[in-house]
Amino acid sequence: MLYAVLCYDCESEINAWSKELDDKVMADLGAVNQRYAEAGKLGPVARLMPTTAAVTVRKGATDDIIMDGPFAETKEQFLGFFVLEAATLDEAITFARELSAANPANGTYEIRPLQFFNPGVPIT
Amino acid sequence: MTELAWIDLALTSARPQAMGALLRYFRNLDLAEEAFQEACLRALKNWPEKGPPRDPAAWLIFVGRNSGIDQVRKRAKHQPLPPEEVLSDLEDTESDLADRLDGAHYRDDILRLLFVCCHPDLPATQQIALALRIVSGLSVRQIAKAFLVSEAAMEQRITRAKAKVGAAGIPFETPDAVARAERLGLVAAMIYLVFNEGYSAGAPERADTPFCAEAIRLARLLLTLFPSEPEIMGLTALLLLQHSRLDARFDADGQIVLLEDQDRSLWDRALIDEALVLIDKAIRHRTPGALQIQAAIAALHARATTAAETDWLQIDLLYQTLERLQPSPVVRLNRAVAVSKRSGPEAALALVEPLAEKLSGYFYFHGLRGGLLKQLGRYSEAHEAFDRAIALATTPAEAAHIRQHLDCVQREMAAAEK
Numbered sequence: 001m002l003y004a005v006l007c008y009d010c011e012s013e014i015n016a017w018s019k020e021l022d023d024k025v026m027a028d029l030g031a032v033n034q035r036y037a038e039a040g041k042l043g044p045v046a047r048l049m050p051t052t053a054a055v056t057v058r059k060g061a062t063d064d065i066i067m068d069g070p071f072a073e074t075k076e077q078f079l080g081f082f083v084l085e086a087a088t089l090d091e092a093i094t095f096a097r098e099l100s101a102a103n104p105a106n107g108t109y110e111i112r113p114l115q116f117f118n119p120g121v122p123i124t
Numbered sequence: 125m126t127e128l129a130w131i132d133l134a135l136t137s138a139r140p141q142a143m144g145a146l147l148r149y150f151r152n153l154d155l156a157e158e159a160f161q162e163a164c165l166r167a168l169k170n171w172p173e174k175g176p177p178r179d180p181a182a183w184l185i186f187v188g189r190n191s192g193i194d195q196v197r198k199r200a201k202h203q204p205l206p207p208e209e210v211l212s213d214l215e216d217t218e219s220d221l222a223d224r225l226d227g228a229h230y231r232d233d234i235l236r237l238l239f240v241c242c243h244p245d246l247p248a249t250q251q252i253a254l255a256l257r258i259v260s261g262l263s264v265r266q267i268a269k270a271f272l273v274s275e276a277a278m279e280q281r282i283t284r285a286k287a288k289v290g291a292a293g294i295p296f297e298t299p300d301a302v303a304r305a306e307r308l309g310l311v312a313a314m315i316y317l318v319f320n321e322g323y324s325a326g327a328p329e330r331a332d333t334p335f336c337a338e339a340i341r342l343a344r345l346l347l348t349l350f351p352s353e354p355e356i357m358g359l360t361a362l363l364l365l366q367h368s369r370l371d372a373r374f375d376a377d378g379q380i381v382l383l384e385d386q387d388r389s390l391w392d393r394a395l396i397d398e399a400l401v402l403i404d405k406a407i408r409h410r411t412p413g414a415l416q417i418q419a420a421i422a423a424l425h426a427r428a429t430t431a432a433e434t435d436w437l438q439i440d441l442l443y444q445t446l447e448r449l450q451p452s453p454v455v456r457l458n459r460a461v462a463v464s465k466r467s468g469p470e471a472a473l474a475l476v477e478p479l480a481e482k483l484s485g486y487f488y489f490h491g492l493r494g495g496l497l498k499q500l501g502r503y504s505e506a507h508e509a510f511d512r513a514i515a516l517a518t519t520p521a522e523a524a525h526i527r528q529h530l531d532c533v534q535r536e537m538a539a540a541e542k
Contacts, residue, residue, distance in 0.1 A: 012137040012348075015341050052347040053401045068405060069351030077166065089404035115394050115402045 002043070002123070006078065011051060026116070033118070043123045044083065047116035055089065057096040057109045064097050071110040079107070083114070131171055135164050136180035139261045140345060142313045144233030145185045150192055151296060153286050155239070159182065159192030165192075200279055238342070239307045240289050242314035250285040252318050252335075255280050260338045270325065270335060308350060312359045312415065315342045319363050325519075333475035334412065336367050347402075356405035358416030361406070365422035368395035380521045384431035396426045417446045436465040453482040457489055460496075469499040487516040491526060498529065503537045 017025075026047075036042040051070035058065045082099070084093040087109070096109040142163070146156040163184040164345050177183040241255040249271065256262040299307060322335025323382035343360040350356055372390035375381050406416045421442045428434040443459035456479060464472030473496045476489070483489035494509030510530045517523035 010134075010137065012345070013133050013191070015344055016133050018337070049398050049401065050344060052351070053342050053398055053405070055405060066408075067347075069358075089401060089408070111398065115398065120419045 002080075013095065024097060037121050040121055046083065046114045048112040049115045051112070053113050055093060055098055055111045057083040057093060057111065058099060059100055059106050065102060066093060071108050071114070072087075073108075076108065083117070089113075091115040127172055128168075131168060131176075134171075134176065135167060135184070136261055138184055140234045140237060140259050140342075141181040141230055142188060143258065144235075144237040145181075146188050147237055147240075147294070148229060148233050148296065149189050151294060153290060153294070155192055155195065157258070158195060159188035162191040162195075165189035178347065200393075220458075224257055227239075229298075232304075234345065234349060235299075235304070235307055235311065238311040238314065240294050242310045243292055243305045244291050245288055245292060246285055248317050249321075250281060250288075251314050253278065253282050253518065254289070255314060255318055255336060255342070256335070259342065262334065262338065266334065270321070284339065298352065308346075308353065308356065311346065312343075312355060315339050315359065316345070316363070318342070319366070328409045336363070336370070339363055340367060352409070354409040354411055355413040355415045357402040357406040358413060361402040361419035361521045362415055362422055364399040364402070364417070365394045365419060365426055368392040368399070368426065374521070378521060380525045382424060382525075385436075388429065391426070399423060399426070403519075405541040412445065412449070414446060414450045417442050417449070421446075434465070436462050440466055452477045454486070454488075457483065457486075457492060460492065464496060469496040472496050473500070487513055487518065487522060490516065490530075491535075494529060494533075498533055498536075501536075503533050503540070507533050507537070515518050 013047075033042055033045055054068075054070040055106075056067045056069065056071050058067065082095075084092055084095050086095065092111050096111055100107070100109055129366060139160070143156060143160050146159050147153065150156045150159065166187050167180070167184065171177070181383070222528065223317070237254065237259055241258060242251050246254065253267050256267050264279050264282065266277050267282075268275045271278060273281075274513070316339070319336055319339035322337075322339065325335075340360070340363050343363050344358070347356045347360050368391050369383075369386060372388070372534040373381055380490045381387075399419065400423055403416070403419055406419075415462035421439055424435050424439050424442070426494035440459060443455060443462055447455050447459065456475060460472040460475040463475055473493070476493050476496065477488060490509045493515055495507035497503075497509060507530065510526050510533065514523055514530065515524040
């Protein structure tokens with residue numbers, strides 16, 4: 001079975017971290033990752049940029065609505081994610097809009113650039 | 125992380141929201157600060173025992189408001205404080221109440237808190253000091269150290285600034301869209317000042333002052349509150365781009381390394397990438413502004429893998445746009461750098477010379493002019509310009525940099541005489 005493990009925390013506190021503390025946390029997390037990667041069990045690992053870098057795509061009555069900032073509602077649940085290489089934000093938005101069009105549901109696609117990405121080892 | 129360090133971070137991150145709400149309640153900076161301090165003391169006592177509250181800001185607002193009201197009553201009636209248990213036993217239901225009370229206001233609360241620090245009567249240094257003390261919660265000692273003044277002098281400066289702000293009256297009405305946009309512009313400029321104070325500190329030993337990181341935190345906070353403001357995206361991007369070069373800006377001896385000579389592998393890619401996304405976001409709004417353009421210029425430098433690959437044509441065009449939006453001799457001077465790279469020193473000098481009167485007291489004017497004259501082989505004029513620049517240098521690193529140019533010019537002059 002594959003598992004996704006998601007990390008939640010208060011962003012304004014993380015933003016108040018010193019660079020030294022941030023580096024240390026990343027190194028400590030990296031050490032845990034390393035052990036699982038060596039056992040051939042760890043897939044992609046990503047750290048998202050702050051939510052201030054986010055753009056959100058939602059279905060509107062006539063056209064898609066593209067909003068600055070993260071997805072803020074709490075009644076929906078986090079269901080899945082995609083990692084896309086895109087040269088520009090517009091390209092990422094186009095991808096999200098295609099997903100939205102292909103999906104009959106009224107879900108929202110939040111676009112969050114990655115600050116850190118480790119593709120991990122091949123796992124099955 | 126130790127418990128104390130965790131609580132300290134929680135207090136720091138909750139501070140703008142809590143101080144903003146307390147300022148709205150008490151309409152007085154000193155009272156709001158005292159109330160917040162008291163709430164922090166109680167947090168340090170309560171949180172280790174009872175665990176962190178779900179919403180630290182709401183907790184601090186609630187406790188701070190109660191203790192502030194007590195203070196007001198105490199001073200008014202000279203009556204003793206009510207027993208501690210009445211206030212300190214706070215449950216989450218009460219926090220929720222505080223949260224409901226404040227949620228609707230919190231955006232304007234924080235904007236007001238930032239706005240009072242950029243009162244037009246306050247000189248830049250006082251705006252910076254006040255914002256770092258009131259909003260960021262830096263200690264007077266930290267601020268004094270960065271400004272190279274004594275703690276007592278800084279304390280006095282902040283007290284005077286607060287008195288001026290108080291006398292001018294703090295605007296408590298909820299701003300309309302126009303007033304809000306105006307406040308936002310002034311606050312953005314103030315945050316840029318905070319950053320520049322750290323950035324231009326000059327030497328690496330002073331570059332570790334928390335000003336730059338603090339300005340970035342404030343810019344991100346502002347962007348969280350106003351997520352669709354392209355100029356705030358521009359501001360945040362600009363600060364991130366400038367800060368990304370921190371490790372490359374000085375050599376091992378503390379000497380300034382010019383942008384074109386910097387080791388670009390030392391630039392912080394994560395900060396640059398974040399800035400580039402913010403610029404992409406801002407461009408989608410199609411309402412250019414001065415901060416967005418400056419960020420776009422900085423981004424062109426960041427995108428160039430080597431100095432030689434810099435897109436000077438684009439940079440020149442962006443400076444021309446900036447000049448139309450915000451005509452200023454300093455912008456013209458910066459444009460001259462791009463022109464010198466595109467079209468050579470002669471064309472650049474033609475742009476620079478007419479600025480002589482307006483920028484006669486400006487270090488960079490004489491530095492750039494000297495550099496252009498030197499490139500043209502007009503050594504004695506270059507020497508004179510560098511002499512003026514060195515007299516206007518504000519940091520040892522600036523002076524040392526000009527000294528190198530002077531030495532070089534003197535060598536050329538000596539060689540010519542032979």
